Structure formats: structure tokens, C-alpha cells
Amino acid sequence: HITSDNDFSPIIRETRVMKK
Numbered sequence: 001h002i003t004s005d006n007d008f009s010p011i012i013r014e015t016r017v018m019k020k
Helices: 003-019
Strands: none
Touching: none
16 A cells, blocks of 8 residues: 555645644
8 A cells, every 4th residue: 555645635734734
């Protein structure tokens, strides 16, 4: 199973909100 940007999309969104 290869992790694609789609899989990290939700994680990156949450990280951006936390960094805010």
C-alpha cells in the first residue's frame, strides 16, 4: 500500500489549523 497525498490531506489540514 503506497501512501498518497490524499491520505495525508486530512492530516496536513489538521496540522495547518494547529499551526495557526
